[in-house]
Amino acid sequence: MQWKPRNxxxxxxxxxxxxxxxxxxTSKYITEFFEDCELDFIHRGETRAxxxxxxxxxxxxxxxxxASIPPDSFVRIIQRVLDKGEAQDGDPDRAKALDAVNVVLTxxxxxxxxxxxxxxxxRHIPTNTIAQQPSPHRALTAVEVERRDNLASYLDKCSxxxxxxxxxxxxxxxxxxxxxxxxxxxxxxxxxxKDIWMKFTLPTLHVLYFGIQVKKGKLDxxxxxxxxxxxxxxxxxQALMMLGHEIFDPETNSRVLVDHxxxxxxxxxxxxxRNWLGNKLDATKRSQIMFIDRDDILNLFTVTNLPLPKGxxxxxxxxxxxxxxxxx
Numbered sequence: 001m002q003w004k005p006r007n008x009x010x011x012x013x014x015x016x017x018x019x020x021x022x023x024x025x026t027s028k029y030i031t032e033f034f035e036d037c038e039l040d041f042i043h044r045g046e047t048r049a050x051x052x053x054x055x056x057x058x059x060x061x062x063x064x065x066x067a068s069i070p071p072d073s074f075v076r077i078i079q080r081v082l083d084k085g086e087a088q089d090g091d092p093d094r095a096k097a098l099d100a101v102n103v104v105l106t107x108x109x110x111x112x113x114x115x116x117x118x119x120x121x122x123r124h125i126p127t128n129t130i131a132q133q134p135s136p137h138r139a140l141t142a143v144e145v146e147r148r149d150n151l152a153s154y155l156d157k158c159s160x161x162x163x164x165x166x167x168x169x170x171x172x173x174x175x176x177x178x179x180x181x182x183x184x185x186x187x188x189x190x191x192x193x194k195d196i197w198m199k200f201t202l203p204t205l206h207v208l209y210f211g212i213q214v215k216k217g218k219l220d221x222x223x224x225x226x227x228x229x230x231x232x233x234x235x236x237x238q239a240l241m242m243l244g245h246e247i248f249d250p251e252t253n254s255r256v257l258v259d260h261x262x263x264x265x266x267x268x269x270x271x272x273x274r275n276w277l278g279n280k281l282d283a284t285k286r287s288q289i290m291f292i293d294r295d296d297i298l299n300l301f302t303v304t305n306l307p308l309p310k311g312x313x314x315x316x317x318x319x320x321x322x323x324x325x326x327x328x
Contacts, residue, residue: 002057002060008056008057011056012054014104015077021090021096022097059073060074066176066202066203069129070122079120127178129175136296136299144302144303148298148299151302151312155167160266171304171306175304179249197210198212199249209256209257210258211243211261214266215267218230218268221270221273232273232276236276236281239289244257261290264297265291268293
């Protein structure tokens with residue numbers, strides 16, 4: 001990643017403390033700053049701000065997955081410079097420091113924000129993706145547990161179209177997929193076994209295409225389909241249609257085949273259903289099928305810090321009747 005020299009200079013001044021709301025760092029403490037960021041940069045008396053800007057450019061030049069995800073070393077620099085432990089007088093919550101950093105970052109298409117733990121995170125403005133995606137399998141905070149419960153209640157009552165439009169599309173955009181297109185359910189003839197198609201660009205700039213088949217309820221292998229469930233045999237036919245039918249990519253003006261298929265269920269995908277489908281598909285197609293069930297949706301949506309759909313927001317507390325003795 002290459003930044004404009006002006007922005008590197010300004011961020012260099014912020015890091016070494018030649019800017020308001022930031023801790024002033026001498027040569028020794030600049031070296032310690034980069035040590036905290038796991039970078040082997042040693043300041044030996046050079047002009048502080050210029051040298052720091054050059055080291056930030058070195059951090060930006062380190063390997064990274066794609067244009068929407070910066071190197072981890074750069075993310076650590078932003079997190080370190082916005083450490084709440086270095087709050088200055090008049091800026092106890094580091095809001096002013098955050099605004100100053102964002103003036104620089106916004107020019108390069110980024111924006112920093114403090115997460116629920118007060119740790120700085122980077123968001124790529126054009127794609128709305130977070131630089132460091134947290135693990136969906138980590139322990140959730142109390143606030144995240146509440147958000148997860150609200151989303152779970154929403155999944156119980158939403159329609160399949162709402163699941164796609166309000167939950168899955170924002171989620172996949174957040175995870176770095178692009179050209180996400182929902183087939184919708186108004187014209188079934190255009191689906192060919194898929195509700196969504198999208199693509200993902202690898203660091204080598206190769207592109208993979210994904211098709212998604214969405215079912216709102218539970219996916220099982222029962223001989224008789226129950227209310228709120230879908231039978232895996234139906235998914236089998238749709239998966240074959242999805243993998244065998246071409247899609248038109250307007251960006252390349254060409255027709256391409258789907259490389260991988262996601263089967264997404266708003267409920268549980270039973271182990272028996274996964275095994276049945278795996279046995280039905282040949283070895284080639286079996287490697288192309290991936291599953292996302294209710295727990296995966298809830299965990300991914302929660303840890304990526306996406307705003308809840310309107311229908312999942314908790315109701316506002318009702319005001320009690322005003323006491324008669326309150327003067328007006």
